[in-house]
Amino acid sequence: MSAQRRLPRQFYERPTLGAARDLLGRVLVRRLADSTELRGRIVETEAYLGANDSASHASRGKTERTAPMFGPAGHAYVYFIYGMHHCFNVVTESDGVAGAVLVRALEPLTNVERMRANRRNKRPSEVSNGPAKLCEALAIDTSLTGEDLVSSERLWLERGHSIPDSVVERTARVGIDYADEVDRTALWRFSLKGSEWVSQ
DNA sequence: CAGCGGATGTGCT
DNA sequence: GCACATCCGCTGG
Numbered sequence: 001m002s003a004q005r006r007l008p009r010q011f012y013e014r015p016t017l018g019a020a021r022d023l024l025g026r027v028l029v030r031r032l033a034d035s036t037e038l039r040g041r042i043v044e045t046e047a048y049l050g051a052n053d054s055a056s057h058a059s060r061g062k063t064e065r066t067a068p069m070f071g072p073a074g075h076a077y078v079y080f081i082y083g084m085h086h087c088f089n090v091v092t093e094s095d096g097v098a099g100a101v102l103v104r105a106l107e108p109l110t111n112v113e114r115m116r117a118n119r120r121n122k123r124p125s126e127v128s129n130g131p132a133k134l135c136e137a138l139a140i141d142t143s144l145t146g147e148d149l150v151s152s153e154r155l156w157l158e159r160g161h162s163i164p165d166s167v168v169e170r171t172a173r174v175g176i177d178y179a180d181e182v183d184r185t186a187l188w189r190f191s192l193k194g195s196e197w198v199s200q
Numbered sequence: 201c202a203g204c205g206g207a208t209g210t211g212c213t
Numbered sequence: 214g215c216a217c218a219t220c221c222g223c224t225g226g
Contacts, residue, residue, distance in 0.1 A: 046218070055218070057211095065210065083208025085219050102218060132219050142209095175218050178213075 005158040009150050012073035016092040016099035020047035021190050023090065023101055025163040027109065029156050030138040038115055038138050040106030040128055041160060043192040044199060046173045048089070050098035055179035058098035068146050069098045076155060078135070078145040085132030088140050090149065090157070104131045104189075106138075107197040130199045167193040174199075 007026065012019060023045050030038045048056040048069075057066045057079070068077040068091055077089040077100050093099035106128040108115050115137040119127045128134035135141070140155070149156045170187040177184070191198045 048218070057218075060212075063211065079218085080209055081217065082219050083210090084206090084221090087218060089218090104218090130220070136220090173218075178216075179218095 006150070007074075007157045007159060009072075009074045011157075012090060012092050012149075013094055014073075014092065016047045016049055016101060017188065019090070019092040019099075020045045020101040020188065021168060022162070023103070023157075024168060024190055024192055025161045027158040027160040028088075028103065028106060028134075028138070029158055030140060031154050032139060036111055036114055039110040039158075040108050040115070040134065040138070041197075042103055042105075043107050043195045043197045044103075044105035045190045046102040046104055047188040047190075048100050048102060050093070053179075054183045055173060055176040056098070056100075058100075062098075066098075069100045071095060071146075074148060074150045076144050076147040076149060078140060078142050080142055081132070086135040086141050087131040088135050088138075088144075102131055103134065105129045105191070105195075105198045106134045107195065108137070125196055129197055163192060169193045 023042050026042050028040050050058045053059055058069045062070050068075050072095040073092050075091045077091050089100035089102050091100050108127050115127050118137050128137045144155055147155050169191045171189045172185055173189045
């Protein structure tokens with residue numbers, strides 16, 4: 001867990017779309033209470049902007065739940081949805097400007113059997129191919145919302161490898177039928193072309 | 201394999 | 214009340 005490999009604050013403190021694209025190939029690390037480190041490579045993200053993005057939780061103003069989206073970059077924003085599931089986001093932009101990237105899918109890398117156990121022994125390809133699935137696999141819940149990914153010993157991101165433009169796919173975000181047309185059709189979902197680890 | 205209903209915290213439409 | 218940045222398990226073919 002060398003600190004050198006950890007992404008610095010500056011990686012996150014920039015416009016959300018660029019951060020969403022560059023998060024592909026980075027490695028999400030979850031260190032459990034027993035020191036087990038679970039790692040997965042990010043293969044799918046979605047950008048959620050601020051006031052002008054009708055699909056974003058931030059578009060309806062700051063609430064207790066969404067407060068991390070308005071805070072300093074490099075923190076986690078974890079929310080609970082559908083009475084059952086969690087979703088993990090990385091906060092972007094400067095302090096006071098809302099923005100976050102939803103991490104939608106991971107390629108399991110280390111301690112895969114532990115992740116699989118967290119997922120009731122699903123097939124490997126179904127361990128972390130969805131935003132709520134990866135949270136279950138990595139034991140991420142709302143106790144981690146607001147966590148500083150730059151200094152946390154429980155949750156952070158490592159540099160991994162950059163992904164070239166030639167294998168980055170851009171599509172519309174999913175599950176936001178309620179949003180305005182312009183936001184529904186914006187190509188703000190980024191995924192690794194041809195990866196077997198992306199969501200359905 | 202497709203389709204449907206259930207799970208139920210949070211902030212509003 | 215209802216919809217929601219979702220997933221699971223059960224059903225019928």
